Amino acid sequence: MTEFLEKTEQEYEGEHDRPLGTYVRIIGVYGTVVAAAAVVAKLTGRRPPERISLLDVGLMAASTNKLARLLAKDPVTSPIRAPFTRFEGVSGPSELKEEPRNTLGELVSCPFCIAQWVATGYAIGLVFAPRATRLAGAALTAVAASDWLQLAHTKMVQST
Incomplete structure (x- = not known):
């Protein structure tokens, strides 16, 4: 079985470095978290x-987007990503561009990747603490709306 998996990984990668084994472990951790939450529930x-x-x-979507970007791109959360990424520069207003050093770096610096984990956490929160989860979601959604207003304000000032 191990030979089959190694051959499959090599054939899939071709000339690229795609760490399928690490991805399988990340999927396993995700599945374990979901299964553990279901058992505890x-x-x-x-x-x-x-x-x-x-x-x-809507609340879940907006707050997931905001928290995923906060975790994956915000300068303040860069110490969380630092062991797994390398600073490359600034990519936008209050966002950093970082190069992943490893597979976990790929996960923690990609807002699209980490959004799945955030949305799952939100869904689990609706089961165990719906009021607190909705409150946190509303706060993150307010911050997301504020971000858009800040960007719109900056755009208006620059165009005058």
């Missing part, structure tokens, strides 16, 4: 919401 009698309202979906 079952043992504690927690149930997912009967339905998710459009307002909840």
Whole structure:
């Protein structure tokens, strides 16, 4: 089986360095987190919401976007990413450009990649602490809206 997996990885990579084994471990950690949350929910009698309202979906989407960008790009969170990335410069207003040093660097510096983990955390939060989760989501959504207003203000001032 190991030979088959190594051959598959080599054939997939071709001339590129694609660490499939590490990706499998990351998927395993993600699956373990989701399974553990489901087991704990079952043992504690927690149930997912009967339905998710459009307002909840909007709040979840906006707050997931903001927290993913905060974790993956914000200068203040760069110490979290530093062991896995290398500083390259500034990529936008209050955002850094970093080069991943390894597979975890790829995960923690990519807002698209980390958004899956953030959204899963939000969903788990709706099961275990819905009020606190919605409050945190509302705060992050307010910050995201403020970011857009800041950018719009800057654009208006620059155009006059």
